[in-house]
Amino acid sequence: MKNVIVIYYTQSGQLEKIAQNIAKPLLNDQEISVTFYNIEMEKPFPFPWPKADFFDAFPESFLQIPAPIHSPSQDLLNKKYDLVILAYQVWYLTPSIPINSFLKSDFGQQIIKDTPVVTVIGARNMWIMAQEKMKKSLIEANAKLVGNIALVDRHINHISVITIVHWMFTGKQTNYLGIFPKPGVADEEISNSSKFGEIILKYLKSNHFESLQNELVANDAVEIRPFLIEMDKKANKMFTKWANLIVKKNSSRQTWLKFFNIYLFVAIWIISPIVYILHLFSIPFKTNQIKKEKTYYKQV
Numbered sequence: 001m002k003n004v005i006v007i008y009y010t011q012s013g014q015l016e017k018i019a020q021n022i023a024k025p026l027l028n029d030q031e032i033s034v035t036f037y038n039i040e041m042e043k044p045f046p047f048p049w050p051k052a053d054f055f056d057a058f059p060e061s062f063l064q065i066p067a068p069i070h071s072p073s074q075d076l077l078n079k080k081y082d083l084v085i086l087a088y089q090v091w092y093l094t095p096s097i098p099i100n101s102f103l104k105s106d107f108g109q110q111i112i113k114d115t116p117v118v119t120v121i122g123a124r125n126m127w128i129m130a131q132e133k134m135k136k137s138l139i140e141a142n143a144k145l146v147g148n149i150a151l152v153d154r155h156i157n158h159i160s161v162i163t164i165v166h167w168m169f170t171g172k173q174t175n176y177l178g179i180f181p182k183p184g185v186a187d188e189e190i191s192n193s194s195k196f197g198e199i200i201l202k203y204l205k206s207n208h209f210e211s212l213q214n215e216l217v218a219n220d221a222v223e224i225r226p227f228l229i230e231m232d233k234k235a236n237k238m239f240t241k242w243a244n245l246i247v248k249k250n251s252s253r254q255t256w257l258k259f260f261n262i263y264l265f266v267a268i269w270i271i272s273p274i275v276y277i278l279h280l281f282s283i284p285f286k287t288n289q290i291k292k293e294k295t296y297y298k299q300v
């Protein structure tokens, strides 16, 4: 008998659906026992998000400052797991506060220590640097990352910005104004994600995870868009400055968050299109770099 724990946090239910679909083949197998753990904050984040709360989550998300979460049951903690499936969303280019809080908690550290981990990302599309931060947290916790699956909104970057704002601020995962596509990971992609569970099951049974990521990648578990890597890296540099500034501004925090809101608007709608055009022109000069980055970020 092998024990698998599926850990996740979700607001809209998207990550729960993804986690359940991936776990399906494991649940159907007599030799595998699957435990689900839904992370719950002591002070829950609102959903839909009031605008002020959405921006207020920025500094602590980005600086990876944990917040208190409810402890899992003793039964859950008493087991030793053969595999952890850690499903997370990205908040501000960083693993979300609930996931980071779990990773930094004593019980989180106990669960993942010396254990193979498959990360499952359900994000808009900008997850590359968040996964680099996740890799670091897993190394610090002595866990072993053996696989990564990244499910995203496949629409054009700016379209998904518009549609996710509609989704996050209204709570409705619907076609904005009746003309925009539905936000989030496509339903078909979520239901097809059981194929990743089949692959994970095979490697879990063989006790060897060395080639797991290659097989996941061969089955489209990860798509890398070079422009998004560039934007992610640039934005991380700017976010570092903003987040450190805002956490120091106790009494004028709300004012500074409003400035950050304006900055973000300008970055998305003015700076990012310029960077995109420059990126297109630079492609012929950096084919090697792009190839190297694609290979690196597809791996674990």
Ligand SMILES: Cc1cc2nc3c(=O)[nH]c(=O)nc-3n(C[C@H](O)[C@H](O)[C@H](O)COP(=O)(O)O)c2cc1C
Binding pocket: 009, 010, 011, 012, 013, 014, 015, 016, 054, 057, 089, 090, 091, 092, 093, 094, 122, 123, 124, 125, 126, 127, 168
């Ligand atoms: C505060 C906040 C910040 C977010 N920042 C990012 C981001 O930087 N990159 C990204 O790809 N998605 C981002 N998202 C989208 C989430 O990763 C996720 O796809 C969405 O919130 C749905 O997840 P759920 O299962 O919790 O409902 C953000 C969402 C929220 C609420």
